[in-house]
Amino acid sequence: MASLILIGGGVRSGKSRFALEVAKQRGTRLAFCATAQAFDSEMEERIAAHKEERANSFETIEAPYELVAALHSANNYDAIVVDCLTLWLSNQLLRGDNEAEILARVEELASMTRTFDLIVVTNEVGMGIVPESALGRAFRDLAGRAHQRLASHADELYAAMLGAMIRLRPAPITLVHQGEFRDA
Numbered sequence: 001m002a003s004l005i006l007i008g009g010g011v012r013s014g015k016s017r018f019a020l021e022v023a024k025q026r027g028t029r030l031a032f033c034a035t036a037q038a039f040d041s042e043m044e045e046r047i048a049a050h051k052e053e054r055a056n057s058f059e060t061i062e063a064p065y066e067l068v069a070a071l072h073s074a075n076n077y078d079a080i081v082v083d084c085l086t087l088w089l090s091n092q093l094l095r096g097d098n099e100a101e102i103l104a105r106v107e108e109l110a111s112m113t114r115t116f117d118l119i120v121v122t123n124e125v126g127m128g129i130v131p132e133s134a135l136g137r138a139f140r141d142l143a144g145r146a147h148q149r150l151a152s153h154a155d156e157l158y159a160a161m162l163g164a165m166i167r168l169r170p171a172p173i174t175l176v177h178q179g180e181f182r183d184a
Contacts, residue, residue: 009160027078085122
């Protein structure tokens with residue numbers, strides 16, 4: 001049975017590196033579903049570096065908007081890493097989609113029938129200060145609601161915090177030693 005694995009945490013917490021390692025443990029036919037868009041040269045460089053880093057192990061699928069459709073078309077894999085959920089949410093929000101539409105897509109993502117393990121990386125954005133702008137608050141609230149929906153479906157749930165990866169599900173709660181999972 002294919003698993004849904006949700007990995008969340010802050011920026012540079014090691015969650016993406018951990019997700020790639022988890023995927024490698026699930027098989028050899030691997031894909032990386034990228035939701036980022038390059039709006040400037042710095043982001044273009046980041047994307048290129050990450051593609052190069054994964055080139056030998058992961059096929060890249062780009063899905064900044066149509067994530068669910070891209071995953072429905074990808075049945076030839078043992079595991080797919082989606083990095084990241086919060087960029088996918090912000091892409092839709094900035095496009096003008098309303099919260100109900102976006103959350104319906106999140107529910108579709110969470111409950112879709114798959115032949116592969118789906119590993120979703122996301123940023124925890126609700127533990128900081130209240131955003132100054134209405135758009136920032138809408139994004140924070142949307143991300144929190146999306147996390148709740150995905151977590152309710154997740155077979156495995158991990159949180160990156162203070163340089164440590166903590167497995168929340170399945171029980172018992174366990175510290176996963178990071179070592180090679182730290183981001184540079």
